Amino acid sequence: MNARPLDILLCSTPVHGHVTPLLAVSRALVERGHRVQFLTGERYQQAAAATGATALRLPADADYDDTDMDAAFPGRVGLTGPAGIRYDMTEIFLRPARSQLEAVDAVLRDLRIDVVLAESLFLGAALFIARPRSSRPPLLNLGIVPLGLKSRDTAPFGLGVPPRPGGIGRLRNAFLTVAAEKGVFAPVQREAVRAGAAAGTGVNGFVLDWPSHADGVVQFTVPEFEYPRGDVRVPVSFVGPISRTRASDTPLPAWWSDLDDGRPVVHVTQGTVANRRFDDLVLPTIRALADDDVWVVASTGGRPVAELGVDLPANARVAPYLPYDRLLPRTAVYVTNGGYGGIHYAMEHSVPIVVAGTTEDKTEVSARVAWSGVGVSLRTNRPSEAAVRDAVRAVLRDPGYAERSGRIGEAIRRSPGADGLEAAVAAAVGQAGPHPRVPR
Numbered sequence: 272m273n274a275r276p277l278d279i280l281l282c283s284t285p286v287h288g289h290v291t292p293l294l295a296v297s298r299a300l301v302e303r304g305h306r307v308q309f310l311t312g313e314r315y316q317q318a319a320a321a322t323g324a325t326a327l328r329l330p331a332d333a334d335y336d337d338t339d340m341d342a343a344f345p346g347r348v349g350l351t352g353p354a355g356i357r358y359d360m361t362e363i364f365l366r367p368a369r370s371q372l373e374a375v376d377a378v379l380r381d382l383r384i385d386v387v388l389a390e391s392l393f394l395g396a397a398l399f400i401a402r403p404r405s406s407r408p409p410l411l412n413l414g415i416v417p418l419g420l421k422s423r424d425t426a427p428f429g430l431g432v433p434p435r436p437g438g439i440g441r442l443r444n445a446f447l448t449v450a451a452e453k454g455v456f457a458p459v460q461r462e463a464v465r466a467g468a469a470a471g472t473g474v475n476g477f478v479l480d481w482p483s484h485a486d487g488v489v490q491f492t493v494p495e496f497e498y499p500r501g502d503v504r505v506p507v508s509f510v511g512p513i514s515r516t517r518a519s520d521t522p523l524p525a526w527w528s529d530l531d532d533g534r535p536v537v538h539v540t541q542g543t544v545a546n547r548r549f550d551d552l553v554l555p556t557i558r559a560l561a562d563d564d565v566w567v568v569a570s571t572g573g574r575p576v577a578e579l580g581v582d583l584p585a586n587a588r589v590a591p592y593l594p595y596d597r598l599l600p601r602t603a604v605y606v607t608n609g610g611y612g613g614i615h616y617a618m619e620h621s622v623p624i625v626v627a628g629t630t631e632d633k634t635e636v637s638a639r640v641a642w643s644g645v646g647v648s649l650r651t652n653r654p655s656e657a658a659v660r661d662a663v664r665a666v667l668r669d670p671g672y673a674e675r676s677g678r679i680g681e682a683i684r685r686s687p688g689a690d691g692l693e694a695a696v697a698a699a700v701g702q703a704g705p706h707p708r709v710p711r
Contacts, residue, residue, distance in 0.1 A: 277305045277700060280378055282371070282389040282396065284364065285312020285329060286337045288631070289390050290319075292415040292491065292612060295514045296388070297322040299689035300696075308378055312337075329374055333367035333395075353455045356429070360459045364392045365478070368463075369470050371395025384408050385700045388489075390415050397463065397481035401472040404486075409699040412482035414490035416611055416632035417639055418507070421480040422500040427451040428479070431634035431650075433642040434498050452477050489695045492615065493682040496643055508695040511686025512615040519594035526588045530566055534586075535603035537663055538593075540570045542610045549579055551653050552627050556606050557587045559656035560663060568598065603673075604666050606659065608652070609633035609640075618645060621680040623672035625662045627654045645676040 279300060283293045290311055297307050301323035309319035310327040312334040319326035328334070335343040340363070347358045372395040378384060387410045389396040400410050419428030424440075426432035426447045435443060452460065456479065463478035475484040482488050487506045490497065494509050530536055539556040541549070553569050560567050561584035569589045571578065576589045583589065599605075599620040607613050609628025614636055617624055624646030626637045637648040647662040654662075666672045687694070 277385040277696065278308070278382060279305055279696065280308045280310060280375065280382075280384045280387045281324065282375065282387065282393045283309075283311045283315075284367075284390070284393050285314060285334050286392075288610070289392060289415065290315045292513065293390060293413065294318055294322055296413060296689075296692065297324045299513055299692065303689070303693055305693075308382065308384070310374060310378065314338075327374070327378065329367070330370045333370035333374065335363075357455065357458055360456070360479070361462050365394050365459060365462055365466065368394040368398055368466050372398045372470055372472070375399060379408070386411060386696055388413050388696070391419065391482060394463075394478065394481070396485075397474055397478050398467055398470050398472045400481055400484050401467060401475050409486040411696065411699055412485045412488045414482075414488055414492070417492070417635040418488070418490050418497050418500075419479070419635070420483050420488070420500060420503050420505065420507070421448070421477065423502050424500050425498050428635060431629070431638040433638050487695060487699050489692055491611075493679060493686050495679045495682045496615075496618070496639055496645075498639075498642070506695075508691060509686070510691030510695065511683050511688050512612065512619075513689050513692060514612060514616075515688060516596050516599065516616055516619055519596045521592050521594040523594065523597070524588070524590040529588060530568070530601065535565045535667060536568055536598075536601050537565050537604045537606060538568045538570075538598060538602045539606035540572065540613065541608050542572055542613060552606065552608055552659075554579065554581065555654060555656045556659050556663075557581075557584065559660040561586065563660075563664070565603070565663075565667075568593070568602075604663050605646075606663065609636040611636055614640065615683060618676050618680045619683045621673060621677035623666045623676045625649065625659065625666060627651055627659075643675065643679060644672065645679060646672055 281293055281297055283290045297309050300307050307324035308327055309324040311319060311329060313328050316326040316328060341348050344362055350358050371393060375395060386408055390413050396410060423444060425434055426444050434440060460478055463474050467474035483505055485505055489508050489510055491512050492509060493511050537560060539553055541552050557567050557569060565586060567587045570593050571591050573591050595616055599616060599622055602622045604625060605617040605622045606625045609626045614624060624640050626640045626646060627649040628637050629652050640646045641648040647666060649658050649662060
């Protein structure tokens, strides 16, 4: 699409859930002929290079081992609620921001980068975007989590509060925004101001709202699954998910033909990261539906099936991995802890959803599942068996959930995906004009 190959700097915090969608971004841009520099942690260097990008490592003080975050950040152990959120935002995501910025500057000194792409919690971008536009290349935010742009039409990101129309809704949103920025996140903002002063850049407004000041946002969903905002000024390109269901080489489990008897299939997963305790969601779902006339098909996210540690009921089938290209078309209900990518895979196949997730961005994902009508949110990380049973039965009884998921799925299938991403990148570069290297 672009007249010439672009030199692109792609930036991600060294966390699995942030790096994984950017691997798809990198692969798509490389396949289209662009040169990608992928800046992230040591653990992900091989995966980044496998996309065809040049893998660049973050400085040691901006890197950490995300396989055990409690060991990497022992201060977070035991913290919950606002205290836990403040700690994670400050220590995990904000403290590395200055080193992230220095790493970006080092790349810009050596290479003529056309555009910088950063996911939302790569907070070095919040310092970078505060520089004058004439001194830097354009910066685009990649929306790998629900859109969090500050707006009078929405509550602050992270609360999981859906929109409320009219003047009363706007008053509520204004109150909640002040409470969040001046209360819950006030220590985070103070730390951001200190980091900006130390870096000589400052910070534009509320640090977690830095995408509002970017040169554009590329959001990996469709408008039908996002809250409307009438006052946003930053250009937002809804391109749909970059990763789409494709033919899988995952072998079929020996029990696969059991699913051919016509019973509804309920698929449950905790993904590949938040699967240390199967009793959060997988086991409650298996137990809840043991006496229902359905198949309960579970994925352990790569862990051995034996680690479930229970005798399975007659209607349960489990495998470490499953081929989604063959499973989702025959799935009647998708039970999940709320991963943004998995939710979109389900909707791509018109599958209704039962979601149980309240950590990281999952509170916002769950709120959008309920708001859009594609499923039921249980508003907890560890639902009771009764809650899961009632929700799955309700979704199976009411065809409206599947119909609404199907409408969004149609929008996903029509969305441009990687082609839309490339178009947004090209537009940002075309509008930016020439830019200098960062001086040594």
